[in-house]
Amino acid sequence: MDPHLLTTFVTVARCGSFSAAAAELGYTQSAISQQVAALEADLGLPLLSRRPVEPTPAGRRLLEHAEPLLLRLRAARADVLRAAATPRHRIRLAATPLGFTSGLADRLARARATFPRLEVTVVTCGPERVAALVAEGDADLGLADGLAAPSDPLRPPDAGPMTIAGVGEEDVVVALPAGHPLAGRAALRLADLVDARWLATPLCPLPRLRALAGDGFPVALEHRGDDVRTVLALVAAGHGLTLLPASALPAPPLRGEAGAVGVPVGVPVGVPVSAPRLVHRVELLHGALPPGPAADLARALTG
Template identity: 55%
Template sequence: MDPHLLRTFVAVASAGSFSAAAQELGYTQSAVSQQIAALESDLGTTLLHRRPVAPTDAGARLLEHAGPILLRLSAARADVIRLSGQPAATVVLGATPFAGSARAAAVLAEVQRAMPRVRFTLLLAGRDAVATGVATGTLDVGLVDGVTAPSDPLPLPDAGQLAASVLAESAALVAFPTGHPLAGRASVGLADLSDATWIDAPDVATPLPQLRALAHSGGFRERFTYQGTDTGGLLALVAAGAGLALLPGPLTHPGVAGVPVTRPRLVHRTELVHGSLTPPARALAEALRP
């Protein structure tokens, strides 16, 4: 299967239009149509309905495979380039909001002072964006955090051969407004909160689908969606009663009380992730390890 044809198929399916995909990819509409026809011929089935443009059942199944396939191809390319030994004039550290702590910023500044000719950048993003960015080479080193069972890995996208090491673990807390009836509890069970309303903040808090998986329960309905990486903004919404969130402790925001989750036992973990490292990126990674 030609990856160029697969990328074109993903672009058309995502845009819902051959003309929009052509504009995005820099092709003519005729070229896009020919590429989709070539892919359908190769696979021996129709992948897209034409009017309106939408995936067929076979096309929907191919879309499920396409994302991981294209990501692994990009990751392979980036990994080979990193191993080529080309000198790095820049190093980009990607971090999720709670992982990009004051310590990470201090370490980054310290390494930059030791290597004044290298330009270091700190970029805050969601977990998937950080892991994908490291795999594809847009980020050199990543700091990711999340809530998981003590013996389980963090739920990250399949982004190729990334090395991961645990930097820290802390308690996983449900963030309540201080006036909530459960805010004074010593602990809570996650499944007991399935009927509560939650803030959907996938780039900062535990995503709602993961909450359901951790609790082995449905529910966890969304009252409010928060898009962004500002932890203070999310905690302000919790304090205002917009909903609950599962976050790392300790929580010191005014109007917010953090209650540990003990059923099931969960931890908040911060991990360092990277592929092949250039010397400046390796120095940064070593400095970030405790």
């Protein structure tokens, strides 16, 4: 299959319109129609219905393969160009919203102090996008995070050859409102929380929890953003529970008598997870790095 035709097909399927795909790709609508027809002729199957414009069963099957294939092609091009590139002091670092936990922000600060010419731009996005940006050469380094058993790697992204190194692990806690009946527990098991009401948030995907502890974890509220403070505010207000790395929760301030610790309204409580044993893991992703600033920063973050 011609990658050019495949790109056109994916764009039409995503836009749901031949005219919108033409505007995005810079072709006429007639040229887009001809390219989709050529791909359908190559496979001998209709891939898109026309009214409405949506994938046929064969088209949906092709889409499952198309995105990874096109990503691998872009990754191969970026890898070749990266190997021949002149080292730059301007580094683009893609990171998930929780990628700078486990002391990674402090390591970055020390690296910038060690290499004063280093200019770093941080881009925040989801883990799949982090891998894609690194693979395609739009980011020099990436920080991805997720739940894992201690010392176990995260699932590697399907984005071509890539170096992946663990750079941090820390305990996971259940975030609850301060007045929740379980907030005073020393630890909690996930199996005891399958009937609790949970936030559906990209910061803690519920399918992952169900894979770890079985069915359950009903959704109380869906949150589609990636701002940690918003999630903490939703938890504190009683909209649902979630799992977070321990360092993502603010330390409760002292209140009352000297030495007494209180939890004010609006600040959630973190209770450690005792079973299954879980950690929040952060991994560094990068392609081939010739000697230079990017390689220096990678060593600083893994050290």
